[in-house]
Amino acid sequence: MSSFVKLLATVGMALCLVGGLHATGYFGPYIYLDDGGKNVAGSPEFYWGLEVRRISRDFHPPEKLVVSKEAAQINEEEERTKKTSENTTETDLKDFDSAVQEARIKPADAAKAKEQHKQARAALDATASGTPTPLPAEFDSEFADYHKGAAAYLNQQWDEARAAWENLLKRPEQDRHYRTVWAAFMLGKVALKEKDFPTATQWFQRTRELAKAGFADSSGLAAESYGWEGRAEWKQDHPEKAALLFMNQLALGDASAVVSLKAVIPDREPASGLL
Numbered sequence: 001m002s003s004f005v006k007l008l009a010t011v012g013m014a015l016c017l018v019g020g021l022h023a024t025g026y027f028g029p030y031i032y033l034d035d036g037g038k039n040v041a042g043s044p045e046f047y048w049g050l051e052v053r054r055i056s057r058d059f060h061p062p063e064k065l066v067v068s069k070e071a072a073q074i075n076e077e078e079e080r081t082k083k084t085s086e087n088t089t090e091t092d093l094k095d096f097d098s099a100v101q102e103a104r105i106k107p108a109d110a111a112k113a114k115e116q117h118k119q120a121r122a123a124l125d126a127t128a129s130g131t132p133t134p135l136p137a138e139f140d141s142e143f144a145d146y147h148k149g150a151a152a153y154l155n156q157q158w159d160e161a162r163a164a165w166e167n168l169l170k171r172p173e174q175d176r177h178y179r180t181v182w183a184a185f186m187l188g189k190v191a192l193k194e195k196d197f198p199t200a201t202q203w204f205q206r207t208r209e210l211a212k213a214g215f216a217d218s219s220g221l222a223a224e225s226y227g228w229e230g231r232a233e234w235k236q237d238h239p240e241k242a243a244l245l246f247m248n249q250l251a252l253g254d255a256s257a258v259v260s261l262k263a264v265i266p267d268r269e270p271a272s273g274l275l
Contacts, residue, residue: 020125030256052258056250056257059227059247059248061223061253063220063226064252065224065253066252067253086193088219091218092121092227093117093118093121094176095179096117098178099143099177100114104174104177105175116137116139117139119136120135120136120143124154127158134151135147135151140170142175142177143178145164146179148164150186158194159263161186165184165190166183168180172221176215178212178218179216180215184207188203195235197233197236200229200232204225204232207222208222223252225246226245226253227260230257230260231260242264
């Protein structure tokens with residue numbers, strides 16, 4: 001079909017809409033022939049969010065997105081991030097208690113170990129809030145390894161963070177039930193920071209594999225990994241792979257994928273800063 005025929009059809013539809021739907025108004029473009037007629041031949045803008053949500057219903061990833069009701073109801077990004085951080089702290093404390101109760105870790109003084117763990121978590125939260133706070137001594141465990149990596153990551157010490165999480169993954173499987181998935185996920189984020197996008201992709205895939213293998217995923221990082229892997233693929237100029245990952249992300253209920261999907265459309269302006 002020629003561009004001229006497309007133009008006539010589009011204008012005809014627009015006139016029908018304008019004439020028959022006064023209550024809702026007209027939301028299409030008003031200029032069609034500028035920039036080589038991209039508004040005629042380009043991908044549609046109309047109801048983008050509704051359409052990609054409809055398509056995402058054909059995707060059925062097995063992972064589960066973990067989002068607290070409070071965080072889901074917060075619209076402001078800064079407040080939502082703060083609430084997510086609070087949830088991470090709560091999850092970290094609960095996981096440590098469970099590890100002690102299940103005898104996955106066996107400190108001689110459980111009460112002391114729990115208090116040390118709580119103080120370490122508080123130090124990380126303070127650092128994340130802009131008040132650098134050194135980690136206190138902790139009982140040697142997968143949790144302490146993870147905290148070392150997290151502290152280094154917050155201080156943008158990528159080599160130290162990677163080393164801590166890689167050391168965590170060197171522990172025997174029975175000694176890293178709770179933080180294996182967390183470490184793999186964060187190794188993917190370190191690779192993103194270092195612009196090593198192929199490695200980031202591998203770690204996010206590994207995150208899902210490890211969760212599927214039975215390692216604890218109390219924060220739903222396997223589900224989150226789709227969006228981050230999509231970002232890594234987009235950075236490698238693989239929009240077709242990124243789009244599928246973002247669709248899985250959206251299918252799991254993460255609405256931020258709507259914007260990410262828009263960024264990979266090749267006939268639109270570059271979405272700088274979105275991914």
